Amino acid sequence: MSTVFIALQTNEETRPIVEAIIQDNPDCTVNEQPAMVKIDAQGKLVVRRETIEELIGRPYDLQELQVNLITISGNLDQTDDEMILYWNA
């Protein structure tokens, strides 16, 4: 399985998002780099709206993520409820 990843700016807005990603992808690896955090996962990584909402206590639109996004790797599929990164091979 190949690695997919998402990298976000390190700031107050992304702290609960990173936490949510770790909850939803227990096998992921978190790399803290200068001013950014990069999360690697094998084959697939899911960002779930509901998990983020529970952590921040307000409704959240997954497209807000774009403001703090640095880079991704993998095929992407985004709906109202989740953003999925995956490789087919």
Added chain:
Amino acid sequence: MAVAAVKTYEFPPADTVDKFHGAQLLYIGWEDHLLFCAPFAFPFPPTMRFGDILAGVLPGVFGYHPDFAKIDWAKAEWFKSGQPWQPDADKSLAENGLKHKDVIRFRTPGLTGIKGSCS
């Protein structure tokens, strides 16, 4: 293969010899001396004596290198487009068969740059 284009695609090349005011381009590299990061480009008249390049041009160009003063030109090996080649110092570039944008290089046996690193 050709450029994919919506109509005839024909434009003049940028560097034909007629654009160099009577000079032609000659590229010269010194093997095993990468202190000089790349071979050099020169505009020389085709009538220039090859020996005048050796005596009049190369010292100013390569002279910074401590190996340059040690060169025994009689032993230098020359290559043109990568093939062994023998220039005649008394003949002109044209008489030596050098054309526009030819590339020549020389190897100086025994001299291998700073601390033998080919620098």
Added chain:
Amino acid sequence: MDMQVAKKKLGLKERYAVMTRGLDWKPSYQKMEDIYPYMAYEGIKIHDWDKWEDPFRLTMDAYWKYQAEKERKLYAIIDAFNQNNGHLNVTDARYLNTVKLFISGISPLEYVAHRGFSHVGRQFPGPGPRVACLMQALDEIRHAQTQVHSISNYNKYYNGMHDFHHAHDRVWFLSVPKSFFDDAITAGPFEFMVSIGFSFEYVLTNLLFVPFVSGAAYNGDMGTMTFGFSAQSDEARHMTLGLEVIKFILQQDPANVPIVQRWIDKWTWRGYRVLTLVAMMMDYMLPKRTMSWKEAWEVYFEENGGALFKDLARYGIKMPDCAAQIALEKDHLSHQAWSTFYNYAAASNFHTWMPDEEEMAWLSSKYPNSYDKYYRPRMEFWREEAAKGNRFYNKTLPMLCQTCQIPMIFTEPGDPTKICYREVDYKGDKYHFCSDHCKKIFEDEPEKYVQAWLPVHQIYQGNCFPEGTDPTVEGFDPLAAVLKYYNLEFGRDNLDFDISEDKKNFAEWRGQATKNV
């Protein structure tokens, strides 16, 4: 207070459909091929444009909202940075040279990218890719503008940035990034998408932005970090556009596969050659290093690109052949590049220097197979000579590669002691190349590359002096005339960092900022 947002009437997928395909119509009194005249000539066959969908499903209304948010954040930080003399917080003044490289080498490309995406957005008949290209075109002009705004603060204090766009169009090494993008926008719409959208944005952009921006953060440059991250936040969308366009083209017709493969091969190599500048920036120009070029290449190309090409294998696409040569060059690229700029420090718009002892030790540890053997001796020699007042300035113009326009500095794959020479005879003239890959690109489209504006040849043709210059007068100094043409001032914008005004001023200003004077 009730913070509940109004329930959306449509889900993301429906909203996306309404805001893209829903806004499109079939022309009735004009022919499709007249409206979209550039769709056929590259040989790419598209049967159903509606099959293309942006997986972010971003619609124009949401786009404006989030972009506005990004701009507000960016300018708040830029203001704070400028108000607090943030420029004095960078690690040391050598760092500023990366900013000079960026503003003159990269920012003008953002503007050209804007033009390119505006053009292809107009040309694609499918509403999905049109909207995505429109967004990217707007992103790119935003990048150009925010970079100019952010860096203008540095320009108030430091040299070499005062006329970056003029420099971009003239300075010898800037023809490398410039010609790269010119090559892309003069190709057809599909090749442009593969070159910039896929090969550059998807395969290589992480290598440009992530280390550069991380490097800025690490070196205390909050201004650059902020515009970098702001630009980079658009990048995930650009990468996705690039990847989706490739998959879409490949799915549409099997005859598209070999054409796309050739473009991927060409543009991965072209893009990689441009990244030579990034390699030396990472290993030599950041006073505080983040990771080495070699490490970045391994993470972002070998690992990540490997996964990508494995994924694309089911369409019949394979890893470009040039990857093998790149793997051999990764131990050498940055050292050969920095040596080049050290050579030509008299003709550049930024300063160079030799690494100190500690930095050389870092290079040895990151490049155990190459640094001590091939590069340390020459750098120590240069450093010693400079200390004796005999700093090396190479004033003879180098031979260039016809395709990538980089001086012929690259060595034979597998032999770092020999320059790699390749040549082709075409219509009675010789053309020279740095590599098999640059040669192959020329041979595929010689009519295009014979037109290359090679700075060295242009100087010798007399085209790079200020108007009215007479190069035949006695004592004519070509370097001085060329610098005038570049609008660079000898002794201020060029030469070694050690003797620079930047170094002197920075030390003085920082002293004032940290002590009572």
